[in-house]
Amino acid sequence: DTGVSQDPRHKITKRGQNVTFRCDPISEHNRLYWYRQTLGQGPEFLTYFQNEAQLEKSRLLSDRFSAERPKGSFSTLEIQRTEQGDSAMYLCASSSVNTEAFFGQGTRLTVV
């Protein structure tokens, strides 16, 4: 296993369009997290899955954001009606119950 994989690495979209990002976690990890990071800041927690169940969502996750993890494997994060304020790096991480979280390389979103 080569680690957490995210796709795409970069995405430029026009304001108002919908975008979807994919995360493939480390295969034996049952926990999956999404974070958002803006320039000069640390990552901020968005949501957490244990297997296929979404167990926690941040207040940062407005109703335009939706995340899924069908079958407890890969996960998708969709942003509807994108706004310029959504421009950020979206990071995915995975872990097991007693291990540290490993991060992917992120998806850089630019909304123009």
Added chain:
Amino acid sequence: EDQVTQSPEALRLQEGESSSLNCSYTVSGLRGLFWYRQDPGKGPEFLFTLYSAGEEKEKERLKATLTKKESFLHITAPKPEDSATYLCAVQAGNTGKLIFGQGTTLQVKP
């Protein structure tokens, strides 16, 4: 509210000039304190986990320590390749969710 504050925000060192980065935290029920390294345009790379006050961990030129209120990342005789942003995070509760500080950007000049 759980909170993590890192200082300084930026640090410039000459190669070989040792220094320390600080991470202050307030959290109800610390389950672990984590240090990550992040290079520009990339995801955070795991460095250390500390679980209890007095614990220390080392890796090459880096040494992390933990007290009840803060953690230090000591960098001994840094090299230019140590230049990166160093992130501190705490885990509270049992979900594994991390609360990050804003990071310290380290630049080591040859």
